[in-house]
Each structure stands twice: as C-alpha cells, then as structure tokens.
Amino acid sequence: MDATNLIQSFRIDGKVAVVTGAGSGIGRACALALAGAGATVVCADVDATGANRTAAAIIEAGGSSSGERIDVSHRDEVEVLATRVAAELGSVDVWCNIAGIMVEGPVLDAPEEDFDRIIAINLKGVFFGCQAAGRVMTAQPGGGSIVNASSAAADAPSPNIACYAICKAGVVQLTKSMATEVGKHNVRVNAVAPGFVLTAMTGRYFVRPDGTVDEAMRNAVVEPMRKHTPLRAIGEPEDIAASVLFLASDAARFMTGQVLRPNGGVAMV
Ligand SMILES: NC(=O)c1ccc[n+]([C@@H]2O[C@H](COP(=O)([O-])OP(=O)(O)OC[C@H]3O[C@@H](n4cnc5c(N)ncnc54)[C@H](O)[C@@H]3O)[C@@H](O)[C@H]2O)c1
Known part of the structure; x- marks a missing residue:
C-alpha cells in the first residue's frame, strides 16, 4: 500500500454503518465521525428522539443517515434491524455496539433486578448485535467490521461498579472469541475500552x-x-470516536480481536 492509499484507507466512503446508542454521547460522536468519513449511518437508539437528532445532524452536515428506535436487549429487534438495513441499503459493513447503561452499588447489596437489567443491555445487547451483524457480514462478499464498547472499568477494578465491569469484561471476551470464528470471512471484531468521558x-x-x-x-x-x-x-466523545473510526476502516484491516484503550493512560494493559 502506498502513502496515498494508506491515508485513503482511513475513509469509509460508500460503506453502510449501524451505530447503537447513537442518540447520545460516545455513540453520537461515533455516528458523526463515521458519516464524516463517508459512510451512510443508521443511528439506532432506544431513545428515538436522540437517534433522529443525530441523524438530522449528519444530514445537515451533508451526510446520509436515518434514525431507528431499537432496544438492544430485544434480540428480535436487533435481528430485524440488521436484516432490513442489509436489504434496503445493500450491506452492513460496519456495526458499532455502543449502547449501554450504568448501574452502581456494592456487590453485597446488588439487587438481582439491577444485575439482570445491566446484563441484558450491556452484555446480551452487544452479543445480539454481534450475532445479527456477523450473520449479515459473513454472508456478504466484503466482510465487515464490528466495534464493541468495553470500558477501562474492565481493566481497573474499582468499588461500586462490579455489575458494569463484569459486562465490559464479558464484551472483551466476546470480541476475542468471535474474532477467532469469523476472521476467515474477512469479518473483524474489535473493541474500545474508554476511560472517563x-x-x-x-x-x-x-x-x-x-x-x-x-x-x-x-x-x-x-x-x-x-x-x-x-x-x-x-475524555471527550470524539476521543473515542477516533478509535472507533480507525477500527471500522480498512486502515485496521490487519486488526481483529483487539481492544483499543483511549483512556488517558489510566489503565495500561
Ligand atoms: N462515558 C464514559 O466515561 C464511558 C467510559 C467507558 C465506556 N463507556 C461506554 O460507552 C458507551 C456509551 O456511553 P455514553 O457515555 O455515551 O452514555 P450515554 O448515556 O450518553 O449514551 C448511551 C446511549 O445508549 C442508549 N441506550 C441505553 N439503553 C439502550 C437500549 N436498551 N437499547 C438501545 N439504546 C440504549 C441511550 O439511550 C443513550 O443514547 C456505553 O456502552 C458505556 O458503557 C462510557
């Protein structure tokens, strides 16, 4: 690859990307970055207003986007979205599982409902996204790139966020395990583990x-x-979006099963 092609490989012109959690924060910044780099971006969020607001901002900036209400903890909704985007837009080239919630409290007092809720969204939600996107990507000629949101909380234990940290550590293992299975189809699976944003x-x-x-x-x-x-x-959301964009792009074509850590150095693994 020569220098011109190398720089060009950071762009994702003509690709179709889905970003969950695109209605706010890091997901919104990822959606804007992917669109700015040339992708058509489906902004998915349980908060339809937020998803539509991000899509409108992309369109306002001259990009191509739509908003979708989706609850990532509902497997059928995730499957339907992936299948429909592939049918309507021709492919799903990039899928970013960014949606997430925080539940706090010490392990000794954690109610089972809190544990179930955060697992449903932060771990099963990412699992469902990986499955749905992976099925489409392994069946299409160009493969694809999946990027999952882990957290520095998975690297550096601290009190009161055990349920959250468990999910984020699970996301890392899911990322690595799936990467070993789908790489032969040119599907890459990576994660970002942000610090405090x-x-x-x-x-x-x-x-x-x-x-x-x-x-x-x-x-x-x-x-x-x-x-x-x-x-x-x-951190600012854009600090994380930069890593997500890199992993989504062909500039990261030799990377899979990896965790990038835009965290200011707070955890060095
Ligand atoms: N902010 C940080 O310091 C930080 C650090 C490390 C990791 N992260 C991770 O980054 C991701 C984004 O966090 P953020 O800080 O931007 O939070 P945020 O609250 O600003 O955004 C999260 C988005 O996810 C959406 N969401 C929540 N539940 C959903 C569901 N069931 N289905 C679909 N969408 C749902 C919310 O509506 C919201 O738009 C999360 O996975 C979070 O755990 C954040």
Whole structure:
C-alpha cells in the first residue's frame, strides 16, 4: 500500500454503518465521525428522539443517515434491524455496539433486578448485535467490521461498579472469541475500552434535571479523575470516536480481536 492509499484507507466512503446508542454521547460522536468519513449511518437508539437528532445532524452536515428506535436487549429487534438495513441499503459493513447503561452499588447489596437489567443491555445487547451483524457480514462478499464498547472499568477494578465491569469484561471476551470464528470471512471484531468521558452517563452526577450544571459537584467528580489520569485529562466523545473510526476502516484491516484503550493512560494493559 502506498502513502496515498494508506491515508485513503482511513475513509469509509460508500460503506453502510449501524451505530447503537447513537442518540447520545460516545455513540453520537461515533455516528458523526463515521458519516464524516463517508459512510451512510443508521443511528439506532432506544431513545428515538436522540437517534433522529443525530441523524438530522449528519444530514445537515451533508451526510446520509436515518434514525431507528431499537432496544438492544430485544434480540428480535436487533435481528430485524440488521436484516432490513442489509436489504434496503445493500450491506452492513460496519456495526458499532455502543449502547449501554450504568448501574452502581456494592456487590453485597446488588439487587438481582439491577444485575439482570445491566446484563441484558450491556452484555446480551452487544452479543445480539454481534450475532445479527456477523450473520449479515459473513454472508456478504466484503466482510465487515464490528466495534464493541468495553470500558477501562474492565481493566481497573474499582468499588461500586462490579455489575458494569463484569459486562465490559464479558464484551472483551466476546470480541476475542468471535474474532477467532469469523476472521476467515474477512469479518473483524474489535473493541474500545474508554476511560472517563463526559457524557449523559457520567454527567448525571452533576447535571440537574433542568439541564443546569452543579459546578461544585462537577469539580468534585471530574477533578479527581483528571488528576488520577497520566495525561491529566478527561475524555471527550470524539476521543473515542477516533478509535472507533480507525477500527471500522480498512486502515485496521490487519486488526481483529483487539481492544483499543483511549483512556488517558489510566489503565495500561
Ligand atoms: N462515558 C464514559 O466515561 C464511558 C467510559 C467507558 C465506556 N463507556 C461506554 O460507552 C458507551 C456509551 O456511553 P455514553 O457515555 O455515551 O452514555 P450515554 O448515556 O450518553 O449514551 C448511551 C446511549 O445508549 C442508549 N441506550 C441505553 N439503553 C439502550 C437500549 N436498551 N437499547 C438501545 N439504546 C440504549 C441511550 O439511550 C443513550 O443514547 C456505553 O456502552 C458505556 O458503557 C462510557
């Protein structure tokens, strides 16, 4: 590959991408990045308003997109979406499993319902996405790229997020296991494990119901994170989207079963 082709390989012009969790935060940034790099992006989220808002932003910027309401914990909905996108748009080249939730609390007190809920969305939801996308991708000539959202929580244990960390560690093992099975069909499966990123998920500690920010609480949450991170920074959604775009593109054509860690250095594995 010469230098011009190498640079071009970071673009994904003409590809069809599905991003779950595209209505907010990291998923939204991924959808915008993939569209900016040339893909038609299906923005999927249980929050239809958020999904449509992201799709509208892509179209406003000159890209091609649509919003879809989907609950990733419902296998049939995920299957239908993958099959329909392939039929209507011709292929599913990129599938990003970004949708997720947080459930907090110590192991000793964790209610079974909380555990079931987070497993259903953060682990089974990713599993269903991998299955649905993998079935389409292994049957199409060009193969495809699947990118899953893990977390630094899978690398560095900390109190009160065990259920979340279990899911994110499971996503890593799913990513590696599936990569061994589908590589022969030119389907790549990789993951990103972000560090602390300011989004609705993390902002709930200091964003009031009316949308205003409790600055004292914000500093109390964010400053220790920042100081604890080797780069003395917290992440922005685009920092994660950059890794996702790379893994989605042909620039990563020799990578599968890998975990990229845009985390400011907070965990080095
Ligand atoms: N923000 C961080 O610091 C951080 C760090 C590491 C990993 N992550 C992971 O990145 C991903 C995105 O997180 P974020 O911070 O952007 O959160 P976010 O809350 O801003 O976005 C999550 C999105 O997922 C959607 N979603 C939730 N349940 C769903 C379901 N059942 N079906 C479909 N969509 C659903 C939500 O509606 C929302 O739009 C998550 O998997 C999260 O665990 C986040």
